[in-house]
Amino acid sequence: MLKRSLLFLNVNIRVIHFENCLRKILTTSGLQKYSNSSQNEQTTTDNSNNDEQVIPNLKSKDMTYWTQHETDILKNAVLKHGNKWTYITKEYFQSNKKPETLCQKWKTIRLSESRPSYYNKWSTEENKLLIKGVEKYGVGNWTEISKLIRTKDSYQIQKKWKQVSKKKSGKWTKEEDRLLFKLIEEYGGKWNIISDFIDRPYNSCLMRYQTLSFKPWTPEENNKLRDAILKYDHDWDKIMKNFPDRTLNEIKKYYWNNPKANPHANTGRWKEGEIKKFWEAFEIYGKKWINVSKDVGTRTPKQCHMFFRTREYNKMNT
Numbered sequence: 001m002l003k004r005s006l007l008f009l010n011v012n013i014r015v016i017h018f019e020n021c022l023r024k025i026l027t028t029s030g031l032q033k034y035s036n037s038s039q040n041e042q043t044t045t046d047n048s049n050n051d052e053q054v055i056p057n058l059k060s061k062d063m064t065y066w067t068q069h070e071t072d073i074l075k076n077a078v079l080k081h082g083n084k085w086t087y088i089t090k091e092y093f094q095s096n097k098k099p100e101t102l103c104q105k106w107k108t109i110r111l112s113e114s115r116p117s118y119y120n121k122w123s124t125e126e127n128k129l130l131i132k133g134v135e136k137y138g139v140g141n142w143t144e145i146s147k148l149i150r151t152k153d154s155y156q157i158q159k160k161w162k163q164v165s166k167k168k169s170g171k172w173t174k175e176e177d178r179l180l181f182k183l184i185e186e187y188g189g190k191w192n193i194i195s196d197f198i199d200r201p202y203n204s205c206l207m208r209y210q211t212l213s214f215k216p217w218t219p220e221e222n223n224k225l226r227d228a229i230l231k232y233d234h235d236w237d238k239i240m241k242n243f244p245d246r247t248l249n250e251i252k253k254y255y256w257n258n259p260k261a262n263p264h265a266n267t268g269r270w271k272e273g274e275i276k277k278f279w280e281a282f283e284i285y286g287k288k289w290i291n292v293s294k295d296v297g298t299r300t301p302k303q304c305h306m307f308f309r310t311r312e313y314n315k316m317n318t
Contacts, residue, residue, distance in 0.1 A: 066105060070097075078106060122160060126151065130160060131192050131202060138249045139203050164202060172208055176200070180209060210247070217254055217261075225251065225261045256290065257302045266298045270307060274298055278307060 070093075077088045083106075085099035093102070122130075126149055133145030139161065142154035149157060172180075176198060183194045195202045224242055232238040240248055259265040266274070274296055281295035287308070289301035296304060 071105070071109065074102060074105060075109065122152075127164075127192070130157060130164070133157075134161065134203065135189070135191070135206070136248055138247075169201070169204070177208070177212060180205065180212075184209065210250070215245075217258075221246075222258070222261050225255060226263050229255070229261070230263050256293075256300055259300050259303060262300055264298060265300050265303065270299075278304060282308070 073092055074088070077092045081088055083103070085102045089095055089097055089099050089102055129149045130145065133141075133148045137144040142158045142161075145157050146152065146154045152160070179198060180194070183197055187193050191202050191206055194205050198205060200208075221243070225239070228239045228242050236248055236252070239251060240246075243251055255261050259267050270278075277296045278292065278299075281292040284295075285291040287305075289304045292304045293299055293301040299307070
């Protein structure tokens with residue numbers, strides 16, 4: 001009985017000792033956390049005057065809308081206090097905007113003032129150049145189009161085109177087709193005006209007209225294109241002047257898909273040298289047939305594509 005009592009007492013002592021040790025650990029940990037947080041607060045206070053070095057590297061998650069009044073307040077505050085973002089947010093914005101948000105906004109303001117044409121609204125002249133560029137190079141060739149519009153980059157041009165094209169979509173009706181031809185008779189190739197009348201995207205009107213008025217290439221046009229390629233190589237601006245009734249996309253599409261229009265393309269059975277060049281190019285470019293065609297030199301992209309498909313078909317059936 002005595003042994004059991006002593007054993008029970010010993011266990012209780014160990015439990016009490018363990019609880020005391022645990023309390024000490026937790027207390028010490030809490031003090032350390034408190035000490036660290038105090039040090040961090042002190043560091044933050046000490047660095048409040050060095051916001052210029054710290055905050056610009058932060059990325060703001062505060063995506064609140066800026067009013068013109070708030071923008072003016074920020075400008076005046078920066079003129080008075082410089083880049084003391086922590087101070088400015090407390091004194092001028094009642095801490096409703098994060099210091100890093102002020103920093104990012106100030107960067108945007110400075111950039112917009114240094115490149116005003118980049119951030120300005122699109123002018124009538126820029127809109128005309130956009131339409132002209134799409135007409136010349138086609139939808140998607142934004143880098144080429146940006147060369148015509150020096151004040152905007154390719155991303156802005158693509159974004160603007162999406163806005164312009166947000167109109168009615170879907171199947172064309174017979175009434176719309178008749179109206180399209182009537183407007184073309186009246187306004188010619190002024191697709192921006194035609195687009196507004198029909199309430200269809202610019203590119204939709206152009207593509208619909210090309211579909212309805214598609215003209216097969218004549219042997220004379222084929223020979224003319226062949227001669228133009230020999231004379232100007234791939235200088236499409238000069239080549240286009242020989243085809244006033246054709247768009248650049250029409251000319252390129254016909255050229256790449258018709259060996260007879262390509263003075264450098266062979267027809268008939270592939271030679272061993274061509275096959276070797278094909279597979280070497282295929283290893284590099286894969287199914288980018290225009291690039292493969294350029295490396296082969298004597299076959300069009302369509303010929304390269306058909307050659308590959310034929311080889312794949314033969315493999316499957318052997």
